[in-house]
Each structure stands twice: as structure tokens, then as C-alpha cells.
Amino acid sequence: MKRKIWSVLTAVILILTLLAGCSGGAGEDTGNTAQSPATNDSGSGQTNNGDAQPEPGNDPVTISFWHIHSDGDMKDTMTELLADFMKQHPDITVNELGINFWDYWTKLSTAMAGGSGPDLAMNDTSTLQTRAESGAILNLNEFIQRDSFNTEDFFPVLIDKMKYNDGIYGLPSDTDVRVLYYNKTAFREANLDPEKPPANWDELAEYAEKLTVLNDSNLIERIGFSPALGNIHLWMLAWANGGDFWDDEGKPTYDRPENLEALQWMKTVQDKYGVKAMSAFNSQASALQHSPFIAGKAAMIVDVNNLYTDIKKYAPDLDFGVAPIPYTKQPATWSAGFDYEIVNNHDDKRAAAAWELLKYLTSPEVQKKIHQVSGSLVSNMKAAKAPEFMADPVWEMIVGQMEHSRFIEYIPASPSWHAELDQVVQSVLNSGVDPQKALQDAQKNAETKLKNYVQTK
Incomplete structure (x- = not known):
């Protein structure tokens, strides 16, 4: 849970x-x-x-x-x-x-x-x-x-x-800690080496495309990888790209180029499926009793260590592997x-x-x-x-x-900043908001919160 x-x-x-x-x-x-x-x-x-x-x-x-x-x-x-x-x-x-x-x-x-x-x-x-x-x-x-x-x-x-x-x-x-889970059987079906999971973002996107299976209605039967599934978040990808959302003095840095690159990558991967197909897939996934990875509906997913416990309990015969989360500049995960x-x-x-x-x-x-x-x-x-x-x-x-x-930084001026950032990401992935504008607006909002907080101290 x-x-x-x-x-x-x-x-x-x-x-x-x-x-x-x-x-x-x-x-x-x-x-x-x-x-x-x-x-x-x-x-x-x-x-x-x-x-x-x-x-x-x-x-x-x-x-x-x-x-x-x-x-x-x-x-x-x-x-x-x-x-x-x-x-x-x-x-x-x-x-x-x-x-x-x-x-x-x-x-x-x-x-x-x-x-x-x-x-x-x-x-x-x-x-x-x-x-x-x-x-x-x-x-x-x-x-x-x-x-x-x-x-x-x-x-x-x-x-x-x-x-x-x-x-x-x-x-x-x-x-807890987040890692990449991948289905070795699906890798073999896609002619991918099951002992060589993706190590960087380019490979992750490439593998995702090869692992995705569409049905006759051009809807997703099995998704290769989606940044909207599991427990992956923008701040973690930004960390892996050398970015951050707050500096050492507690000031917001949402509009850093490394953060924008991470959000743009998420959008690029998600756009390959299309809003309609993703909406239909999410409806099916939400009806599952377990993770779509356990159900064989997702070939790769970033999730916490507790998923391993669920796999052993509900899908003990699943042939899978775990790997570090793919990164661009430095290994990163969050707890x-x-x-x-x-x-x-x-x-x-x-x-x-x-x-x-x-x-x-x-x-x-x-x-x-x-x-x-x-x-x-x-x-x-x-x-x-x-x-x-x-x-x-x-x-x-x-x-x-x-x-x-x-760990996610605790910011007294904006203690729920990460939850608000998730909403920003959803607006980009699902509503077509421009990534750069989304982060610029989030930066202004964070600056306003910080200013208001300082005035109350």
C-alpha cells in the first residue's frame, strides 16, 4: 500500500x-x-x-x-x-x-x-x-x-x-526507494536482451516503443513505459538530469533548463501514445486489483520496493528484473x-x-x-x-x-510544493500545456508563496 x-x-x-x-x-x-x-x-x-x-x-x-x-x-x-x-x-x-x-x-x-x-x-x-x-x-x-x-x-x-x-x-x-521493474518475458518478445535493462533516457524511450503492444482498435494492450504510471515524478528525473527545484537558500529554481529538459522528455514519451489511448489504458489499469506491471499490462514501471513484495505474493512466477532508474547525468531516486x-x-x-x-x-x-x-x-x-x-x-x-x-526538500514557505508540481506535470501530459510556460508559471507561484511567507515571519 x-x-x-x-x-x-x-x-x-x-x-x-x-x-x-x-x-x-x-x-x-x-x-x-x-x-x-x-x-x-x-x-x-x-x-x-x-x-x-x-x-x-x-x-x-x-x-x-x-x-x-x-x-x-x-x-x-x-x-x-x-x-x-x-x-x-x-x-x-x-x-x-x-x-x-x-x-x-x-x-x-x-x-x-x-x-x-x-x-x-x-x-x-x-x-x-x-x-x-x-x-x-x-x-x-x-x-x-x-x-x-x-x-x-x-x-x-x-x-x-x-x-x-x-x-x-x-x-x-x-x-522506501524507487527502482525500475521490467518484464523479462516482454523483453524477449521484443527481441531485447532481458539482462540489459535501459540505462539512460534515450534507451528507456526506445525500449518503451518496442515493448508497446496495440490491439486491433489501435489502443494499448501492453504499454512499454509511461511517466504517468507507477511512482516516477518530475523532481526525480530533474535530479537525474542535474536539476533541482530549490537552491541551498530555499529559493525556487523551477525554471532551470535541466528541469525543463526532464519535463519535455516526459511529454515526448507520453505523446507517442496519445491522449485517447492513454485515457482508455488508465481506465483499464484503474480497474485492476494490482499494479499493471503485475497484471502484465506494463512492460516497465518505476515503483517502490513494496512492489517486490506484491509480486512475490500475487505473481510469484513473473519473470522480471530490477534496475536503477535510467538517468542522463547522475543516478537518482527518492525515498x-x-x-x-x-x-x-x-x-x-x-x-x-x-x-x-x-x-x-x-x-x-x-x-x-x-x-x-x-x-x-x-x-x-x-x-x-x-x-x-x-x-x-x-x-x-x-x-x-x-x-x-x-528526500523531497521540506520548504516551510511551500510545504506541499511537490504535490503542486505533480499537477503541473499532469497539465503538460494530459492537457497540452507548454512545458516551458508551465514551469515559468510554477516558478512565479513559488516566488509569490516565498514572499508571502517571509512577510508573515
């Missing part, structure tokens, strides 16, 4: 996270308490001023932990893991609350704003900065230093997203993800207990269990790169792409 929800996720919670800036003392938790030999005690009631105080006590303490796993295998796994944690820490009782993904972000933001948030919360990595800046979550530096906790165990791109000013405000849970954050509930004792749970959930052993159940790309490299997982060449290639991955 993750590959379909990241853009929705950021659109829903970028604004909601701003509500969490005034979290007060924690209220009564509504979650289920897993069985534990510990008794309940809400803690010492001591307060802090935003930095975690790493002085755990020996008296029993009860903490709450919220996450997005409300049912299914991951909910069962999380409950089992928490029971194991409490056996190891008999002085800590964990009240667990798993909330449906679509309801989670509103409930979490509302609870934090009202002072009744959990002690430890799963949250969206891309918006951590807003919560760190407002003081809604704790700086973990003192805990990390006290325990000599090694943050280098995590993928660098992920731990970097945990930083704000000189502090680390969370630990990454799991992430999104979740992390765990200690909510600033002004209680040192509960914060210290939450830190113990945070360490446990991100440990190699626990992260390996999570991967085994969900197939997700966990953040701890010792787990993600465990020999038993890396023996799979598909997984090895997927993990290797984290070296080239980036």
Missing part, C-alpha cells in the same frame, strides 16, 4: 503537524495495554523544557505508543514485539494504540495539540522539522550521548532527516518514510522509558523481524543488509539504490 500513499500522506499531514506545536501534559491514553508483569504508574510528573533528560528511574512507569498498524500481520507483530520489550523491561508498561492509516494523522495531531499525545509516536519523516522547531518533540542528543548510541547504523539519508539545528529529534523506522519520535509531554520519567522503547524498535533484531513480516525497507542498515536478505539479488539491488536516494 505504501507506494500509493506517500503523496497523499504529505498532503494530509503537512498542515496537520503544525497543530502539534503546543503539546502540553499528556492526558489519559485510550490504547490497549499489552500484558506485562509491571503495574501502572503514570510517572514522576517532572517537567522539561524541550530537551530529553536521560535519567531513567527504577520505579514502574506506564507509557503510550501510537502507530499506524491497526490490523493484520504488522499489528500482531507489533503487539508481540511490545510484549517482548516489557519482559525485558519489567518496570515499563506500554499502552499500544494502532490507528488506521487514514485516520492516524488527524488523531495524532489533534491529540498532541490538545496535550494528550502519546509518549512515543510513529510519524512522517518529511515533516519532522515542523515538530522539532515548535518543541512538540524532544531532542534526543543527551540520550544518544549517554548510551553511546550509534546513529551510523542507519542509512545516512534517513538519519540526516532526523536532524534539526544541532539536535536529533527522532530515529527512522522504515523507508519517503516513517520515524519514531518522543513527544514532549513534560515528563522526564516517561521520556526516558520511551527512549528505551525507541532503541528497542530500531534495533537490528527487531528491524529484521519487521522486514520479514512486511517486506519493508527498514532503516537500520544492519537489518536491511543482513546476509540472509542480501542473498536475494533483487533485494540487494534495491538496497543498493539507497546510496543515490534523496
Whole structure:
């Protein structure tokens, strides 16, 4: 499901996270308490001023932990893991609350704003900065230093997203990364070498044309490749072409020539199919229960690592390969993800207990269990790169792409800029808007937002 929800996720919670800036003392938790030999005690009631105080006590303490796993295998796994944690820490009782993904972000933001948030919360990595800046979550530096906790165990791109000013405000849970999936059977049918996927944009466009199959009505029976399918976006192609949409000072650079080249390439590939044929194909694809790649309707697609899990489950006999996303100037892909954050509930004792749970959930052993159940790309490299997982060449290639991955920039003046950019792309691909004009208009819009934001500061 993750590959379909990241853009929705950021659109829903970028604004909601701003509500969490005034979290007060924690209220009564509504979650289920897993069985534990510990008794309940809400803690010492001591307060802090935003930095975690790493002085755990020996008296029993009860903490709450919220996450997005409300049912299914991951909910069962999380409950089992928490029971194991409490056996190891008999002085800590964990009240667990798993909330449906679509309801989670509103409930979490509302609870934090009202002072009744959990002690430890799963949250969206891309918006951590807003919560760190407002003081809604704790700086973990003192805990990390006290325990000599090694943050280098995590993928660098992920731990970097945990930083704000000189502090680390969370630990990454799991992430994803985008790669090119290609159908080897379709390659053979098109007289293409199934062991040589396209490496650059020219080859990708050439292969796409050879792999496309039309029916008697001149409509698409199997599409070779479309930039409108899967999880490919303009910013990623622009990065691969040496472009970018924001400079180091947070100023927009939408109209850079490298960005225009990327958008023009997307339009050129899409125009080969025509609006009518693509519309008909999209209607068929939307009716499928799975990705059009799994259904054999797309010969190549850029998508997240979770597609591999779906292939193994729904199309185990599919003969396919994975490869880096074709590029022009430099390898590029992008990631999104979740992390765990200690909510600033002004209680040192509960914060210290939450830190113990945070360490446990991100440990190699626990992260390996999570991967085994969900197939997700966990953040701890010792787990993600465990020999038993890396023996799979598909997984090895997927993990290797984290070296080239980036997160979408968080821009306070325009937190949903990437979602708006997707709309710009759609206007070019589907409505015939000129690419250069589209980016020029987007540049002006971004400049206006930045100007308005500066005036409000």
C-alpha cells in the first residue's frame, strides 16, 4: 500500500503537524495495554523544557505508543514485539494504540495539540522539522550521548532527516526507494536482451516503443513505459538530469533548463501514445486489483520496493528484473518514510522509558523481524543488509539504490510544493500545456508563496 500513499500522506499531514506545536501534559491514553508483569504508574510528573533528560528511574512507569498498524500481520507483530520489550523491561508498561492509516494523522495531531499525545509516536519523516522547531518533540542528543548510541547504523539519508539545528529529534523506522521493474518475458518478445535493462533516457524511450503492444482498435494492450504510471515524478528525473527545484537558500529554481529538459522528455514519451489511448489504458489499469506491471499490462514501471513484495505474493512466477532508474547525468531516486519520535509531554520519567522503547524498535533484531513480516525497507542498515536478505539479488539491488536516494526538500514557505508540481506535470501530459510556460508559471507561484511567507515571519 505504501507506494500509493506517500503523496497523499504529505498532503494530509503537512498542515496537520503544525497543530502539534503546543503539546502540553499528556492526558489519559485510550490504547490497549499489552500484558506485562509491571503495574501502572503514570510517572514522576517532572517537567522539561524541550530537551530529553536521560535519567531513567527504577520505579514502574506506564507509557503510550501510537502507530499506524491497526490490523493484520504488522499489528500482531507489533503487539508481540511490545510484549517482548516489557519482559525485558519489567518496570515499563506500554499502552499500544494502532490507528488506521487514514485516520492516524488527524488523531495524532489533534491529540498532541490538545496535550494528550502519546509518549512515543510513529510519524512522517518529511515533516519532522515542523515538530522539532515548535518543541512538540524532544531532542534526543543527551540520550544518544549517554548510551553511546550509534546513529551510523542507519542509512545516512534517513538519519540526516532526523536532524534539526544541532539536535536529533527522532530515529527512522522504515523507508522506501524507487527502482525500475521490467518484464523479462516482454523483453524477449521484443527481441531485447532481458539482462540489459535501459540505462539512460534515450534507451528507456526506445525500449518503451518496442515493448508497446496495440490491439486491433489501435489502443494499448501492453504499454512499454509511461511517466504517468507507477511512482516516477518530475523532481526525480530533474535530479537525474542535474536539476533541482530549490537552491541551498530555499529559493525556487523551477525554471532551470535541466528541469525543463526532464519535463519535455516526459511529454515526448507520453505523446507517442496519445491522449485517447492513454485515457482508455488508465481506465483499464484503474480497474485492476494490482499494479499493471503485475497484471502484465506494463512492460516497465518505476515503483517502490513494496512492489517486490506484491509480486512475490500475487505473481510469484513473473519473470522480471530490477534496475536503477535510467538517468542522463547522475543516478537518482527518492525515498519517503516513517520515524519514531518522543513527544514532549513534560515528563522526564516517561521520556526516558520511551527512549528505551525507541532503541528497542530500531534495533537490528527487531528491524529484521519487521522486514520479514512486511517486506519493508527498514532503516537500520544492519537489518536491511543482513546476509540472509542480501542473498536475494533483487533485494540487494534495491538496497543498493539507497546510496543515490534523496528526500523531497521540506520548504516551510511551500510545504506541499511537490504535490503542486505533480499537477503541473499532469497539465503538460494530459492537457497540452507548454512545458516551458508551465514551469515559468510554477516558478512565479513559488516566488509569490516565498514572499508571502517571509512577510508573515
